[in-house]
Amino acid sequence: MxxxxxxxxxxxxxxxxxxxxxxxxxxxxxxxxxxxxxxxxxxxxxxxxxxxxxxxxxxxxxxxxxxxxxxxxxxxxxxxxxxxxxxxxxxxxxxxxxxxxxxxxxxxxxxxxxxxxxxxxxxxxxxxxxxxxAGGELSSQTPQPTPGALSVHQPSRPTVGFEQVLGNVSDSKLQVLDARSPDRFRGENETMDPVGGHIPGALNRHYKDNLDADGRFKTPSQLRAEFQALLGDRPAHQLVHQCGSGVSACHNLLAMEVAGLYGSALYPGSWSEWCRQPGAPIEGS
The missing domain is CATH 3.40.250.10 (Rhodanese-like domain)
Structure with missing residues (x-):
């Protein structure tokens, strides 16, 4: 379903x-x-x-x-x-x-x-x-779930690893999109990782830009217009999402699907992996 x-x-x-x-x-x-x-x-x-x-x-x-x-x-x-x-x-x-x-x-x-x-x-x-x-209520009762039966199927969401992103620095076949805040992207105010900066060639789309003032996602048409303004005519399947540790990047992945832009990949290790690898190039630090 x-x-x-x-x-x-x-x-x-x-x-x-x-x-x-x-x-x-x-x-x-x-x-x-x-x-x-x-x-x-x-x-x-x-x-x-x-x-x-x-x-x-x-x-x-x-x-x-x-x-x-x-x-x-x-x-x-x-x-x-x-x-x-x-x-x-x-x-x-x-x-x-x-x-x-x-x-x-x-x-x-x-x-x-x-x-x-x-x-x-x-x-x-x-x-x-x-x-x-919306008038919903909260409860402190902890449910006792009935275990289900769940199988793993063919992964339907692509991922890329460190070596692929490293190779992309020179050939630029993929566009990396960083979901961290603009200051961390620039290498400023880095408190989560030992080194500040960003992957060379990456663009910045802070995940908070996907939301309206009330915390809800912007409309599909608005999200689509904003992503296309940033990415130009590059198709979604040539996009790799990253952040600090592969968490807030999922927010951009969700926003793109809301916008009808499908097929982009997640770099799970993200900046917290990249900045710890010997020889990985860094911009903005």
Whole structure:
């Protein structure tokens, strides 16, 4: 089942009134500077029936001391599917991911589900802020999910690795798009990684530029116009998304799909991998 990448709070409320549908809400709240904060926020209050998926424990694999894979490497796909099944996801489940208002971590879950071939997944547009504004309530009850059965299918979302991005610095067959803030892209105010700057030839599209003032995604036509103004006539399948560690890059990937621009790839290791590799060229540091 293929669904739209976004769902509004009002649409979600309507879906939850239909008991025949298997809808699973997954809370993805996380704070990069305080890894325990997301689980604590979930315990204090979440959408009724939602389960929690931690970025560090479920939405990422173990970090490598060499820096390969970055701060938040992709999880093993089989392990990820097993973890999702333990939360209650089956082949027929419609997964609805949410976090606060920016949907960064929900976008990571959305991309991972698509990556393992589960197309029935969407992000709550505007996150918990939109849910509460629409009159939705929160609960502190922790559900006991019934384990599902989830298989890994042919990956439907492409990835590229360090060597491919390194080779691209000279041949420029692909366009790298960096989702970090403009100051970090320039090499300023770098607090997450040991070296500031960006991959040579990369363009910058801060993930926050995908959102309106209320935290919801801009309209498809507006997003499409903005991406095309930045990328020119380069097709989406020649685009590689990166950020600090492959998380907020998923926000740009989601925004492009909202805009109807399909086929671009994720560089999972992103800057946190790139800046730790000997000989990797750097601009802006």
């Amino acid at each position: 293929s669904v739209s990448p976004l769902i509004s709070a009002e649409q979600l409320q309507d879906l939850l009134r239909q008991p025949s549908l298997h809808v699973l809400l997954i809370d993805c709240r996380y704070v990069l500077t305080d890894p325990a904060a997301g689980a604590q926020a979930y315990a204090q209050g979440h959408i009724l029936g939602a389960v929690y998926a931690d970025l560090g424990e479920i939405l990422s694999g173990p970090a490598n001391q060499t820096g390969l894979g970055g701060r938040h490497p992709l999880p093993d796909p089989q392990r990820f599917a097993k973890d999702m099944a333990a939360l209650g996801v089956s082949q027929s489940t419609l997964v609805v991911a949410y976090d606060t208002g920016e949907s960064v971590f929900a976008s990571r879950l959305w991309w991972l589900m698509r990556w393992i071939g589960h197309e029935a997944v969407c992000v709550l547009d505007g996150g918990l802020q939109a849910w509460l504004k």
